[in-house]
Amino acid sequence: MRPFSYQRATSAAEALRLASELPGARFIAGGTNLLDLMKLSIERPSHLIDINRIGLDRIEDTPEGGLRIGALVRNTDLASHKRVRKEYAVLTKAVVAGASGQIRNKASTAGNLLQRTRCPYFYNTDQPCNKRNPGSGCSAIGGFSRSLAIIGASDTCIATQPSDMAVALRLLDAIIEIERQDGSGRTIPIADLYKAPGTSPDVETTLAAGELITAVVLPPPSGGKHFYHKVRDRASYAFALVSVAVIVHDNGSGKVALGGVAPKPWRLETADAALPLGAEAATATLLASATPTHENAYKIPLVERTLGSILSQARS
Amino acid sequence: MKPSDIKVSRRTVLIGTAATAAIASVRPSLGATGDEVAAARMPLSLSINRRSYDVEVDPRTTLLDLLRENLKLTGTKKGCDHGQCGACTVIVNGRRINSCLSLALMHQGDECTTIEGLGEPDQLHEVQSAFIKHDAFQCGYCTPGQICSSVAVMDEIKRGVPSHVMADVAAQPGFTETEVRERMSGNICRCGAYSNILDAIMDVGGATS
Ligand SMILES: Cc1cc2nc3c(=O)[nH]c(=O)nc-3n(C[C@H](O)[C@H](O)[C@H](O)COP(=O)(O)OP(=O)(O)OC[C@H]3O[C@@H](n4cnc5c(N)ncnc54)[C@H](O)[C@@H]3O)c2cc1C
Ligand code: SF4
Ligand code: FES
Ligand code: FES
Numbered sequence: 105m106r107p108f109s110y111q112r113a114t115s116a117a118e119a120l121r122l123a124s125e126l127p128g129a130r131f132i133a134g135g136t137n138l139l140d141l142m143k144l145s146i147e148r149p150s151h152l153i154d155i156n157r158i159g160l161d162r163i164e165d166t167p168e169g170g171l172r173i174g175a176l177v178r179n180t181d182l183a184s185h186k187r188v189r190k191e192y193a194v195l196t197k198a199v200v201a202g203a204s205g206q207i208r209n210k211a212s213t214a215g216n217l218l219q220r221t222r223c224p225y226f227y228n229t230d231q232p233c234n235k236r237n238p239g240s241g242c243s244a245i246g247g248f249s250r251s252l253a254i255i256g257a258s259d260t261c262i263a264t265q266p267s268d269m270a271v272a273l274r275l276l277d278a279i280i281e282i283e284r285q286d287g288s289g290r291t292i293p294i295a296d297l298y299k300a301p302g303t304s305p306d307v308e309t310t311l312a313a314g315e316l317i318t319a320v321v322l323p324p325p326s327g328g329k330h331f332y333h334k335v336r337d338r339a340s341y342a343f344a345l346v347s348v349a350v351i352v353h354d355n356g357s358g359k360v361a362l363g364g365v366a367p368k369p370w371r372l373e374t375a376d377a378a379l380p381l382g383a384e385a386a387t388a389t390l391l392a393s394a395t396p397t398h399e400n401a402y403k404i405p406l407v408e409r410t411l412g413s414i415l416s417q418a419r420s
Numbered sequence: 421m422k423p424s425d426i427k428v429s430r431r432t433v434l435i436g437t438a439a440t441a442a443i444a445s446v447r448p449s450l451g452a453t454g455d456e457v458a459a460a461r462m463p464l465s466l467s468i469n470r471r472s473y474d475v476e477v478d479p480r481t482t483l484l485d486l487l488r489e490n491l492k493l494t495g496t497k498k499g500c501d502h503g504q505c506g507a508c509t510v511i512v513n514g515r516r517i518n519s520c521l522s523l524a525l526m527h528q529g530d531e532c533t534t535i536e537g538l539g540e541p542d543q544l545h546e547v548q549s550a551f552i553k554h555d556a557f558q559c560g561y562c563t564p565g566q567i568c569s570s571v572a573v574m575d576e577i578k579r580g581v582p583s584h585v586m587a588d589v590a591a592q593p594g595f596t597e598t599e600v601r602e603r604m605s606g607n608i609c610r611c612g613a614y615s616n617i618l619d620a621i622m623d624v625g626g627a628t629s
Contacts (some may be wrong), residue, residue: 108459108480109479132526134521135522135526140502143501180515184579196589197589206503206506206509207521355605378504
């Protein structure tokens with residue numbers, strides 16, 4: 105690991121101040137993604153700001169009837185929260201489908217959202233990768249692309265965003281609360297957090313350097329039956345090849361979001377409208393603009409069949 | 421002398437870390453990126469197996485390397501060093517984590533339990549005894565992580581932490597083989613001792629639940 109200096113912040117304001125004073129600084133929460141990448145010199149921060157002791161570790165009811173989840177709430181605590189389990193079950197299901205018990209105990213809500221891709225070439229520093237080394241080329245296009253994106257990608261990068269939690273949060277229309285150094289704040293819908301790769305796949309989110317995610321807010325619960333089906337190479341402790349999150353109501357209406365297929369959780373409101381027509385129609389709408397490689401074209405029927413099995417479970 | 425009186429002297433720590441640095445400079449995982457340049461050491465106090473330690477560490481030191489290289493608590497193992505195998509599992513403030521994916525400095529004031537702290541050779545933890553009884557290891561390399569994880573899994577089920585195999589995530593999880601298998605998936609055993617590991621955990625869990 106490259107040398108870095110380290111400071112422990114005791115409040116969000118202090119963390120933001122440190123970030124503005126120290127160019128090249130990064131926040132570290134659970135560290136389960138950042139340290140992994142620092143060991144490989146893929147991430148090279150000159151300074152780490154430890155935000156584990158700044159608070160923001162509670163889940164609170166909002167006046168509107170939703171929930172405000174602090175950025176430092178651990179994945180285990182999020183999944184275990186009474187109201188999340190009952191009223192936002194898709195979120196609990198998605199979180200416990202990810203990583204391992206050990207990692208979920210450490211991983212934070214914001215860190216999970218900002219985890220980087222698992223493209224094998226991004227991790228292999230001997231290979232060209234536009235995301236890791238802008239302008240060097242993409243080894244995955246024409247290479248080993250079985251796990252990678254089929255939609256929403258670009259001809260410079262076909263990596264997926266690997267978070268399971270993010271797929272459920274997209275389905276739930278979560279809002280991200282962000283704070284800046286000058287004390288001002290802004291909120292964005294999660295739909296606007298992830299940037300399409302375009303010609304700069306190294307820039308993955310619309311978060312500016314030094315901005316701190318402070319919370320994720322859920323709107324009031326929508327009811328319905330909640331599903332999160334994740335298809336992977338082994339039954340546990342593996343990233344999704346495809347995941348399908350669904351909330352469906354008794355009258356057949358509902359919404360659907362996909363993981364493992366795009367550089368962001370993939371959802372189209374037009375596909376939600378097609379859900380009552382069945383899995384085939386909804387998938388056709390969701391993935392109409394898909395451009396898979398020969399290695400990952402299997403993801404299209406896999407999405408349709410996974411969605412089909414969810415919808416038949418929902419009816420029974 | 422009470423355990424809490426034991427302090428690692430600065431001298432011991434420096435000897436320990438100097439040795440680490442010598443090994444580290446040739447360790448491939450550190451990369452050929454000028455890592456020889458040491459960062460300034462920082463003070464750290466934490467409790468490990470109910471003893472308090474005051475040490476100084478290079479900020480790059482993971483909790484795992486602090487345990488193994490600096491404090492010579494080599495019961496905790498390094499398998500992958502990337503969160504993928506669970507060999508480095510320890511219990512911090514009552515929760516299992518991968519010590520390879522955590523910086524030592526992130527644990528100021530924390531209480532850490534390693535395999536050495538669960539039981540003593542003449543007074544084993546019940547899970548340690550059950551692993552012996554059920555022959556739940558072959559080479560033994562994954563075993564400290566498996567045991568720390570097992571102890572935490574039993575507590576997680578008791579506390580009602582949900583899992584991927586629950587049909588209704590709002591319900592209280594049961595102590596079943598399916599539950600234990602899923603919850604132990606973060607601990608890989610290259611020798612494939614899984615079925616005996618499962619028997620050991622079910623034996624203890626069945627007795628206590
Ligand atoms: C072996 C393994 C298997 C895994 N499997 C899965 C899986 O199946 N599904 C899945 O979804 N995930 C999986 N993960 C990934 C895991 O979920 C993430 O590593 C974790 O959620 C990251 O959270 P963290 O708090 O540790 O983030 P960190 O590593 O601390 O941070 C990640 C990034 O977020 C930034 N950051 C953190 N907090 C903030 C904040 N408040 N504001 C602004 N920036 C911030 C950091 O600067 C960093 O860039 C796996 C990880 C491993 C190692
Ligand atoms: S898909 Fe993206 S992350 Fe993977 S090699 Fe290509 S540019 Fe890099
Ligand atoms: S050594 Fe930590 S998980 Fe493998
Ligand atoms: S006993 Fe050898 S790796 Fe598990």
